[in-house]
Amino acid sequence: MPAFFLLLMPILALVSGLCWVRDADAYPVKHHEVVVIGGGLMGSAAAWQLARDGKEVILLEKQGHNYSQGSSKGLARIARSNNLARDLWSYLHNRSVRETATLTSFLNTQGYVTSIADVYRTTPVNYLGRMKYADSVITSSKRQKVDYKIARTPEEGAAMFGVQLPEGVFLQREFNDHSGTMNPEALISLLHTAIKLKGGTIVYNTAISDIQWGDNHYLIATEDQHGSERKFTASQVVSAAGPQTGSLLREQAPYLEKLITPKRVFLAFLQIRPEKYHQLDDHARNQLKRAYPVINSSAGTRQGSFYSMFEYFGADGNPVIKIGGHFQRSNINNLEDVWHQRLSGEEIRWSIENTGRYLRMQGLPVDDEDLQLVDEVSCVYSLTRSEVPLVSQLVTRSGEMDGNFVVMAGMSGVGAKGAMTYGRIAANLLQGKSENDPGYVEAAEAVGFIRLKGDIDHLHINPEK
Numbered sequence: 001m002p003a004f005f006l007l008l009m010p011i012l013a014l015v016s017g018l019c020w021v022r023d024a025d026a027y028p029v030k031h032h033e034v035v036v037i038g039g040g041l042m043g044s045a046a047a048w049q050l051a052r053d054g055k056e057v058i059l060l061e062k063q064g065h066n067y068s069q070g071s072s073k074g075l076a077r078i079a080r081s082n083n084l085a086r087d088l089w090s091y092l093h094n095r096s097v098r099e100t101a102t103l104t105s106f107l108n109t110q111g112y113v114t115s116i117a118d119v120y121r122t123t124p125v126n127y128l129g130r131m132k133y134a135d136s137v138i139t140s141s142k143r144q145k146v147d148y149k150i151a152r153t154p155e156e157g158a159a160m161f162g163v164q165l166p167e168g169v170f171l172q173r174e175f176n177d178h179s180g181t182m183n184p185e186a187l188i189s190l191l192h193t194a195i196k197l198k199g200g201t202i203v204y205n206t207a208i209s210d211i212q213w214g215d216n217h218y219l220i221a222t223e224d225q226h227g228s229e230r231k232f233t234a235s236q237v238v239s240a241a242g243p244q245t246g247s248l249l250r251e252q253a254p255y256l257e258k259l260i261t262p263k264r265v266f267l268a269f270l271q272i273r274p275e276k277y278h279q280l281d282d283h284a285r286n287q288l289k290r291a292y293p294v295i296n297s298s299a300g301t302r303q304g305s306f307y308s309m310f311e312y313f314g315a316d317g318n319p320v321i322k323i324g325g326h327f328q329r330s331n332i333n334n335l336e337d338v339w340h341q342r343l344s345g346e347e348i349r350w351s352i353e354n355t356g357r358y359l360r361m362q363g364l365p366v367d368d369e370d371l372q373l374v375d376e377v378s379c380v381y382s383l384t385r386s387e388v389p390l391v392s393q394l395v396t397r398s399g400e401m402d403g404n405f406v407v408m409a410g411m412s413g414v415g416a417k418g419a420m421t422y423g424r425i426a427a428n429l430l431q432g433k434s435e436n437d438p439g440y441v442e443a444a445e446a447v448g449f450i451r452l453k454g455d456i457d458h459l460h461i462n463p464e465k
Ligand SMILES: Cc1cc2nc3c(=O)[nH]c(=O)nc-3n(C[C@H](O)[C@H](O)[C@H](O)COP(=O)(O)OP(=O)(O)OC[C@H]3O[C@@H](n4cnc5c(N)ncnc54)[C@H](O)[C@@H]3O)c2cc1C
Pocket: 037, 038, 039, 040, 041, 042, 043, 060, 061, 062, 063, 069, 070, 071, 072, 073, 076, 077, 078, 079, 184, 206, 207, 208, 209, 240, 241, 242, 243, 244, 248, 265, 266, 267, 307, 324, 379, 380, 381, 408, 409, 411, 412, 413, 414, 415, 416, 417, 418
């Protein structure tokens, strides 16, 4: 080769390299080791775990700094270690508690005053169910060494808890450190602080509009709230876009739109009218405090099942009671609009009647008319067929594993309590790491790649379409 060309080669290489980092509109395209899409509980947990492992991470969130639309919205979720016969959920919760302790310890070392109590509020968790399930609840609680009490007759209910239990219904009260409720808003805020302290970047008001597979990296297009476009490249991607997952990954993984169904769920926020609350004596107020959070399956019907918890306390200590129904689901016409949908009269009535009935079961002298609606929210569950979430490498259109692309989706109504564990699993998957703990192995398998392939096969979905 002539000496002239030998001299020219490094210059040509540099120019062609620059072409890689310039898009058609000629502004620089930055490269990142990992792009995480979505700053709800899952994306934030994954980004933290990756940053903690020394990865260079950028988290992109389409909402502003104030999280207002997403499945993680709110101040309280039920988090408990016992869940009938499913030890899987106990592992996910307990591991998440440990991961949260690691997070708050790290923040302490950086001068932040925080503790695990900022995320978890330890309270007894009430579980009301049909008598035929009592034995399995007891067996499971014993196996998991859960500290609990259970009343199985109206007499036991009155003696143990001061409640008026209907015939054929049991009440289990579980007592465990960090069982009770957890606060998604507080956890997301701590995670975002920690991600930045570890050198990660968080960009709000930026939506991913397109993802393409380029030469050894992903090409990611984004749009901010003013419509300005940016492009990134990334070696690895975590998609944690919640209900938007199906449409976002339509190109890469068209099957996800069929496997994950977003459904609208509603939440009513009720308060005992102040004039009534002030009439309640200390016994009644304590009874009220012990009654929440609750999972009530005692009606034995989907319509009659609800979960309920305190969202926050008013200045006078009067709690705002949030109630929703795991099975109160409706179809969604437009994912962008669903968050603004008002509750129907029927939904408000359902919320008040179930809350009133439950409070009277606690011996509280509260009529339905004593309850007032103080807020309402339409929210979204992203459901898989089994209602067990997915945290898996992507199945490509040719049916192979894409080890550089992890999807976290289908978190349904149980994601929050396991979020920190799902984040750990996602970070491990991208790094090809595993863990030996049988609980971890079971959890990773339940949400992982073989499960995802099985779901695709089960529905006879062609991954290409
Ligand atoms: C009403 C209700 C009650 C629940 N109760 C409980 C409970 O008691 N216990 C429990 O454990 N769990 C509960 N859950 C479940 C738990 O809250 C969810 O599983 C969890 O919050 C899901 O988090 P996520 O990060 O997957 O989704 P999200 O919080 O929805 O996060 C997805 C994020 O991605 C962003 N995004 C979407 N598209 C893009 C894009 N193109 N570009 C950039 N960003 C994008 C969104 O803005 C959003 O912030 C409940 C859920 C609901 C809805």
